[in-house]
Amino acid sequence: MSKVLSAVAWPYANGPRHIGHVAGFGVPSDVFSRYMRMAGHDVLMVSGTDEHGTPILVAADKEGVSARELADKNNTVIVQDLVDLGLSYDLFTRTTTGNHYNVVREMFRTVHGNGYMVEQTTLSAISPSTGRTLPDRYIEGTCPICGYTEARGDQCDNCGNQLDPTDLKEPRSKINGETPEFVETQHFFLDLPALAEALGEWLDDREASGTWRPNVIKFSKNILEDIRPRAMTRDIDWGIPVPGWEDQPTKRLYVWFDAVIGYLSASIEWARRLGDADRWREWWNPAPHGGEDALSYYFMGKDNIVFHSQIWPAELLAYDGRGDRGGEPGEYGALNLPTEVVSSEFLTMEGKQFSSSRGVVIFVHDVLARYQPDALRYFISAAGPETSDSDFTWAEFVQRTNSELVAGWGNLVNRTANMIAKNFGEVPAAVALEPVDEEVLAAVAAGFETVGDLIGRHRQRAAIAEAMRVVGEVNRYLTATEPYKMKGDDQRDRLATVLHVAAQCVLDCNVLLAPFLPHSSNKVWATFGGEGEFMPMPRIEHVQDLDPDDGAGIGTYPIITGEYSGTPRWGRRPVEVGTTVEKPTPIFTKLDPSVVDEELERLGR
RNA sequence: GGGGCGGUAGCUCAGUCGGUCAGAGCAGAGGACUCAUAAUCCUUGGGUCGUGGGUUCGAGCCCCACCCGCCCUACCA
Numbered sequence: 001m002s003k004v005l006s007a008v009a010w011p012y013a014n015g016p017r018h019i020g021h022v023a024g025f026g027v028p029s030d031v032f033s034r035y036m037r038m039a040g041h042d043v044l045m046v047s048g049t050d051e052h053g054t055p056i057l058v059a060a061d062k063e064g065v066s067a068r069e070l071a072d073k074n075n076t077v078i079v080q081d082l083v084d085l086g087l088s089y090d091l092f093t094r095t096t097t098g099n100h101y102n103v104v105r106e107m108f109r110t111v112h113g114n115g116y117m118v119e120q121t122t123l124s125a126i127s128p129s130t131g132r133t134l135p136d137r138y139i140e141g142t143c144p145i146c147g148y149t150e151a152r153g154d155q156c157d158n159c160g161n162q163l164d165p166t167d168l169k170e171p172r173s174k175i176n177g178e179t180p181e182f183v184e185t186q187h188f189f190l191d192l193p194a195l196a197e198a199l200g201e202w203l204d205d206r207e208a209s210g211t212w213r214p215n216v217i218k219f220s221k222n223i224l225e226d227i228r229p230r231a232m233t234r235d236i237d238w239g240i241p242v243p244g245w246e247d248q249p250t251k252r253l254y255v256w257f258d259a260v261i262g263y264l265s266a267s268i269e270w271a272r273r274l275g276d277a278d279r280w281r282e283w284w285n286p287a288p289h290g291g292e293d294a295l296s297y298y299f300m301g302k303d304n305i306v307f308h309s310q311i312w313p314a315e316l317l318a319y320d321g322r323g324d325r326g327g328e329p330g331e332y333g334a335l336n337l338p339t340e341v342v343s344s345e346f347l348t349m350e351g352k353q354f355s356s357s358r359g360v361v362i363f364v365h366d367v368l369a370r371y372q373p374d375a376l377r378y379f380i381s382a383a384g385p386e387t388s389d390s391d392f393t394w395a396e397f398v399q400r401t402n403s404e405l406v407a408g409w410g411n412l413v414n415r416t417a418n419m420i421a422k423n424f425g426e427v428p429a430a431v432a433l434e435p436v437d438e439e440v441l442a443a444v445a446a447g448f449e450t451v452g453d454l455i456g457r458h459r460q461r462a463a464i465a466e467a468m469r470v471v472g473e474v475n476r477y478l479t480a481t482e483p484y485k486m487k488g489d490d491q492r493d494r495l496a497t498v499l500h501v502a503a504q505c506v507l508d509c510n511v512l513l514a515p516f517l518p519h520s521s522n523k524v525w526a527t528f529g530g531e532g533e534f535m536p537m538p539r540i541e542h543v544q545d546l547d548p549d550d551g552a553g554i555g556t557y558p559i560i561t562g563e564y565s566g567t568p569r570w571g572r573r574p575v576e577v578g579t580t581v582e583k584p585t586p587i588f589t590k591l592d593p594s595v596v597d598e599e600l601e602r603l604g605r
Numbered sequence: 606g607g608g609g610c611g612g613u614a615g616c617u618c619a620g621u622c623g624g625u626c627a628g629a630g631c632a633g634a635g636g637a638c639u640c641a642u643a644a645u646c647c648u649u650g651g652g653u654c655g656u657g658g659g660u661u662c663g664a665g666c667c668c669c670a671c672c673c674g675c676c677c678u679a680c681c682a
Contacts, residue, residue, distance in 0.1 A: 012682055053682065124680075135680045165680085215610065222608060223679075231680070255682060302610095306679070345610085346676075353675090382630095383618085388611060389675060396617070396631090403631065407644055415641035422640080462619080465630075475645060484640040586642050 001040050002293040005283040006033040007263040007338075008047035008087075009300035010095065013074040014055045016363045019376065019392060020347040020354045022085060024301035027380040028344060028460060030087045032297065034515040034535065035455040037088075038570035044283050046266035048093035048100075049075045050259040051552075052239040052252070054135055058175055067238045068552055071096060079540060079558045081364040085373050086518045088538050091270040092560035095262055098547025099272065101240050103265035104258060106330055107319055108243050114327025116191045116318035117232065124187075125165050125180040126235055127173055131250055133235040134165075134173055134180050141168030188242065189229035190257070195314040195323040196227045202313060202337055209340075213387060213458065216343045219302075220309035230311070232257040260312040263298075264335070272546055273561075285333045295339040301346060308341045342458050345385040350393050350603065359603065362392075372589060374517040375401045381464045381516045394599040398591045409471050409513065410520075410588040412478075416502045417527050417584035419483055427503050427528065428496035429577040437501045440477040444470055444508045448571050451512050460516075467512040474505040503528060504575045510534070511568065523587045529579035538562040 009025040011017050033045045051071035060070040075094055082092060094100070111117050125134040142149050151168060165171060171180055192199075203224065207217050232254050233242050239252025267280040283294050298308045314323075320334045321327025329335070346353075352360045367376050379397050382404070383390055420427060430437070447470040454463035483502070486495040507528060514521040518535035525534035540558050545551055 010682095014682085050682070055681065122680090133680070135682095138681085219609065219677080223677090225608095226679085228679085234680075254680085259682080302676070303682080306677090307682090310679095348675090388618095390617085393617095399616090399631065402642095406642065411641055411644045413641095415645080417641090419640050465619090468630090476647095478640080479638080479646040482638085482640090484638095584641095588642080590642055590644095 001042060002295050003283045004033075004036045004041045004043045005263070005267070005294070005296040006036075006043055006045035007296060007298045008045065008089070009298075009304055010048055010050040010259045010262055011078050011082075012053075012055070013049040013051045013071045013078060013094075014059045015074060015356060016077045016365055017081060018354055018356070018361045018363050019367060019380075020349070021301075022082075022087075022364055022376075023347040023380045023384045023392075024344045025299040026082060026085060026087055027377050027384065028342070028386070028458070029297075029299035030085075031381060031460055031515045032299070032342075032455060032458065034088055034518065034567070035452065035570065037564055037567040038511075038515065039452060039456075040569065042282075043090070043564075044267060044270065044280075045088060045090050046092070046263060046270060047089060048091075048095060048262050048266055049078055050255065050262070051075065051094055051096045052258055053255050054133070054138065054234075054236065057132065057236070057238050058138075061175075068096065068554065071552075072554065072557075076558060077365065079560055081368065083538050083540050083560050084368045085364065085377065086537055087560070088518075088536065088562055088564055089560045090562065090564070091266050091273070092538075093262075093266050093269055094554065094557060095240075095259055096552035096554050097265075097269065097557070098545050098550035099269045100262060100265040101551045102547055103268055104240050104253060104261050105243050106332065107261050107264075107315065108253065108257065110327075110330030111190070111315060111318040112188075112243070113330075114318055114321045114323075115325040116194060116323055116327070117188050118191050118229065119186055120189050120229065120231075121184050121186055122231065123166065123182050124185045124235065125171075125182055126185075127175070127178065128181045129176070129178060131235065132237065134175070136165050138174045139165045139168065139171050139180055140174050141165075141171035185235055187231040187233045187251075190232050190311075190314065190318065191229050191323075191325070192227045192310070192314055193229065194325050195317050196224060197324060198317045198322050199227075199310065199314055200224055202317075203309070206338075206340070211340055211457070213343065215387070216302075216305060216309070216341055219305055220341070223306055223310060227310070230256060256307065256311050257315065260307055260315070263312075264332070269546065270561075273543070281333070284335050286336055294336055296336055297340050297342055298338050299342050300344075302343050303346075305341065305343050308338060308343075313337045340458075345387065345389045347380075347385045348389060348391045350600070351391055362599075362603070370595075371401075371591070372519070374520045375405060375588070375591075377516055378405050378464070381460050382468075384461065386459070386461050394596045398593060398596055401588070401591050404468060406586075406588045406590045408468060408475070409509070410586060412471055412475050412509070413506055413524050413527060413587050414584055415478065416499070416506050417581055420499050420503060420581045421583045423495060423499065424581075426581055427575055427577050427579045428500050430497045430500040431493040432497060433501070434497075436477070436481060437497060440473060440505055441501060443473045444505045445572055447508070447512050452570055455515060464513075464516050467509065467516070470512060471509050474502065474509060477505070478502060500575070500577070503581075504572075507575050508572055511570065511572075514568070520587050527581070527584045527587070528575070529581055533566070534568060536562055536564045536566050 008029040060067045234254045271279040481498045483498040510524045
C-alpha cells in the first residue's frame, strides 16, 4: 500500500467551468483516485479554486463587484459542479484562505532565504488609472510589422509575429482603452537557471521511469533548454502580499507562486481539519519522516505542463535547498517532487475551440441539469482528450450514451435483474457449474487485472473500452445459455445456476466500471439488494477559515470533502445468495435523438 | 520564426521492439432471438495507412522533403 497524492489542477474562478475543463483534469483524476483507493492505496486528493490575478479583477470590475465577491460567487458554482459530477476530493478548497496565504508565505521566505528569489527591475506596462500591471495580452495596438490595428502585446494575430508590448504603435488597454504607461518596477524573480541542473536530473530520472506520457516528458525537457528567471510578483492589488514588501500593497505574488502551492496548502488544511496537523507529511516528506512509499500524480490540461514540470518542481527544489545555491528546507522539511505529471490534451466543441465569449461553450452545470452525471463521465472517459485533442459533439454524446451505456451496460443489468426478480425474487444459488459458466466467470475476473493495469498507466480510454468488452462477454453468455427459455421444473437448477453466474458477472462488471461511473454503480448495487452506498460520494461542507485574519477575509466557505474509507476493494466479491431482487428500474436514461438539434440550437444562440 | 502533436474504413480512434498490422467500436446491410429501455446475439469492412522520395529482404511503424489541421512560444491562468 502506498501513499498516493492526487493533485488536481485548480480551476480558475473567473466564471463557471465548461466540460473541457473537467475533461482535462476533473474526471481523469477522479477515475484514477477512485481506482487507487479500490486497489488499497491511501489516497489524498486535493484541489481548489484559483482566485487571484488580473482576469478576476477585470471580470469583477465589469460586474461592479469586488474581486473577493466575484471569487465567492464562482467558487460556489464550481464547487457545486464538481460535487455533482462526483469528484471525490478529500479537500477542495480555495487560494484565498488564511491557511493558503500562510503556507505560501512560508514557501516564499524559505525560497528567498535559500537565495533563489532575486530582485530585478523590469519595464512593465501599468494602467495609469489603477496602477495595476497590464498583462501583455491586455494591451492592443498597431503592429509595427504589418500595420494590423488590433495586434496584442504578446503577438500579432494578423502576421503571427511575436511582439513586445513596447513595440506596439498607439498602445491601448484592452480593459478600458487608456494608454498604458511603461514604468520601471521591482519584482522578485525565481532563479530558475540555478535550479536547472537539479530539474534536469529529476526529469531524467522521471523519463527513465518510463511512465510519463511521451509528449509530456518531451515537452518538459524541451522547455528546460531555454530556462530563465521568472517574475513571481506583480503590480496588482489582488493576491497574496509579498513577504518583506508588506508596505507596498500594490505588489502581490503571482499565480506561479500562488496556485501551485495550493497542492501543499490544501494537504495541510486537510490535516488540520482532521485534527491531526502533521498527517499531510505522509504524502509530502520523503522517508523516514514521511511515507515509505509516497507517490504524487498531478492532473491538468496541456496548457499547464510548464507549471507542473518546471515551476512547481523548481519551487520545491528551491525550498529544499537542492539547487546550485544550496540551502536548507524550511519548517515543512524536504518535500517530494512529482512522481508523474499526467497531462491531457484539449477537448474541442463541435470542431471548434471552446470560447465563452463567442458562445462556443457548454458549461458543466448545463450538462448536469439535463443529463446524468455518469453519461458525461462515460463520454469523457471513453472519448476524452487523453493523448490528443478530441472533439465533443452532441451527436456522439447521444450515440455513445444510447448504444454503449444504455444498450450495452444498462441493458445487461436490467435483463439480469429482471429474470432473477421474475423467477426467484432473490439471488439464487448455483447448483452445478458447466464449462460455459466457468469460462464467463474467468473472462470477467481477468478484467480486474487488465482494466486495473490500464487505469494505473493512465490509459483510461483503453481501460473503459476493456471494461465494456467484458460487459459484452456477459451479454453473449446470456444469449448462449438462453435462461429465458428454461421454463420447466426440470430446468430449474440450470436456470438458477445461469442467473447466479450472471448476477456475479454483473456485480464484477460493476466493480470494473465503478471508478468511471460511481453514481450508477450505487444504483446497480442497490438493484441487486446491496445495502448502503457502494462507491462513497463527495459532499459539500461549510467551514470557517482556519486563519481568518491571514487570508482574503472569506469567512465561511464551502469545501468538498468526503469519507472514502468504505471504498470497495478492486476484485471479485461473491454475490450473496438469498438477497432480494425486485423488478428493476432502468439505470440509465436513453436520450432522444432530438436532443442533438436542441443542443445545437442552444449553442447557436 | 522556433518547438511539439496529429493526418489509418462513413464517424471516433487502436496499432508497444519495423516482418499474420491492415484492426476495434459506432453507423449501414442481412439474419437469429425475445429476458431486457425495439435492447441483445450472429454474419458482413477491401480503406493508395496525408503526398512524394529514401533506407531495408521487408515500413502506418525508421529517414528526408512537402501539404493540411491543432497546440505551445514563457507578463492568460
